[in-house]
Amino acid sequence: MPVISAKTRNLPLRAIACAGLTLLASGGAVAADELSSEVKNAMRRDLGLSSQQLGQYLKFERAAATEEAAAKRALGASYAGSWLERGADGSFRQVVATSGSGKALAGRKGIELRRVRHSLSHLNDTMASLDRSAKSRIPGISKSLDGVHAWYVDQTTNTVVVELAPGATDAAVDFVAASSADAGAVRFETSQGEQQAMAAITVAGGFEYTYPVGQYTSYCSVGFMVMQNEHKGYATAGHCGKAGQQVWIAGNLTGHFVLSDFPRSDKAWVTVYPEHTIAPWVVDYNHNNFITVKGSVPAPVGAVVCRSGRTTGTRCGTITAINVTTQANTSAGVVTWSGMTRTNACGGKGDSGGSFFTPAGQAQGVTSTANLLGPEPFAHNCMHPQSKVQTHFTPINPILSTYSLTLVTG
Known part of the structure; x- marks a missing residue:
């Protein structure tokens, strides 16, 4: 649940603006020597990368979008997904899955071909059945989804994962059965902690x-x-405010929420008043520096992403799932949000609305929820092993299209 404070103080303005802008239809990664030292250090710290592994990862990241598009064309209906994967020795590879023979990609250099049972289209149809069932439930009449935390297509295991609290198996079984989804494509997974919107926290220093x-x-x-x-402004999380609500930066009135889709989704945008300026940057809270935004090309599962926010600074991790539907505990109660992206980059209350981006500067989305595993006053999940961290973002491109916005880039 959000935490709010009656305390106020003048906060130092460590940066004028977060993040960047013009929507690009394409855009690639940059070489390792073009990354800022702050991003390199964050990737090494949070992902345990050596300099050699960092260079290898960036090579695969540059090729990922091209390889994915080629695989979709070659495999057609049997395409079952594509992702970046890190081996036990720390090296990276790109994996392409198919429910067919995969002959069209046999011998293609630079990828590892895996044969699986279900096509990605079938998994997406299964996911859609669960979404329709959840959104058509009638409060007080339909069976409760208590204990069912989230569901998403996991390309790496070729299943639709339904996450549930310990002891909530019956509720999850009833949920799947009522949806008419293919139960053979569904896998249950127990998760600790419920998703909570990370909007308000107690007063702390830093950019916000x-x-x-x-x-x-x-x-x-x-x-x-x-x-x-x-009109200029910025994209942020819908649960942070409602249309017309004014906002302040470093004690200065700087704008107001133009539109917010909360609680239906976590999309929103804030206008910035004419006397203020905006810049195509993301703030590195740890080093008082900036990262230039280059575009908004979506990264695949397994790709490294970093996030910036007023509570936990700049943190990095990987994308672990896309198109996730999650049950989020918010000020409006428990809501169902679809189309989210899951990462293991940690975050905390107050980071909501902040920037998720690739090391190459591709905007990915705005921070929405995290599994805050401990009780208050633990306001973030950065104390937990990365394997247990779940932080979701709302993808940026749907926000841009919903509100007819253009991303500002540098």
């Missing part, structure tokens, strides 16, 4: 934006700079 909640002050993080015709 603030907004009023009654007599209290709450906190979130700026996402990516955008334009709507001549």
Whole structure:
């Protein structure tokens, strides 16, 4: 649940703006020597990468989108997914899965071909059945989804994973049965902690934006700079505010929420008033530096992503699942959000709305939820092993299209 504080103080403005902008249809990664030292250090720290492994990863990241597109064309209906994978020795490889023979890709250099049971289309259909069932439930009449945390297509295991709390197996079985989804494609997985929106936290120093909640002050993080015709602003998390709500940065009134889709989804954008400026950057809170945003090309499963926010600074991890539907505990109660991306980059309350990006500067989304495994005052999940961290972001491209926004880039 959100935590709010009645305390206020003048906060140092460590950066003027977070994140960048013009929506690009394509864009590639950059070489290792073009990355900032801050991003390199964050990747080494959070992912345990050596310099050699970092260079290898960036090579695969540059080729990932091209290889994925080629695999989809070659395999057609039998295409079952593509992802980046790290081996036990720390090296990286790109994997392509198929439910067919895979002859069209036999011998293709640079990829590892795996044969699986289900096509990606079948997994997506199974996922869609679960989504329809969850969204058509009638409160007080339909069986409760208590204990069912999230569900998503896991390309790496060729299943649709339904995550549940310990002891909630019966609820999960009933959920799948009622959906008419292919139970043979579903796998149950026990998870610890429920997803919580990370909006407001108690007062802390660092770059942020603030907004009023009654007599209290709450906190979130700026996402990516955008334009709507001549109007400038930034994308952020919908649960951070409602349309018309004013926001402050470092004690200065800087804008207001134009639109927010909360609680239906976690999309929102904030206009920035004319006297202020925006820049195509993401703030590195750890080093008072900036990372330039180059575009918004979505990264695949297994790709490295980093996030920036006022609570936990710059943290890196990998994408572990895409198109996740999760049950999020918010100020509006438990809501169902679809189309989320899951990562193991840690985060905390107050990081909501902040920027998720690739090391090459491709905008990915705005921070939405995290599994806060400990009770208050533990306001983040960065103390937990990365294998247990689940932090979701709302992808940036759907936010741009929903509100007819253009991403600002440098």
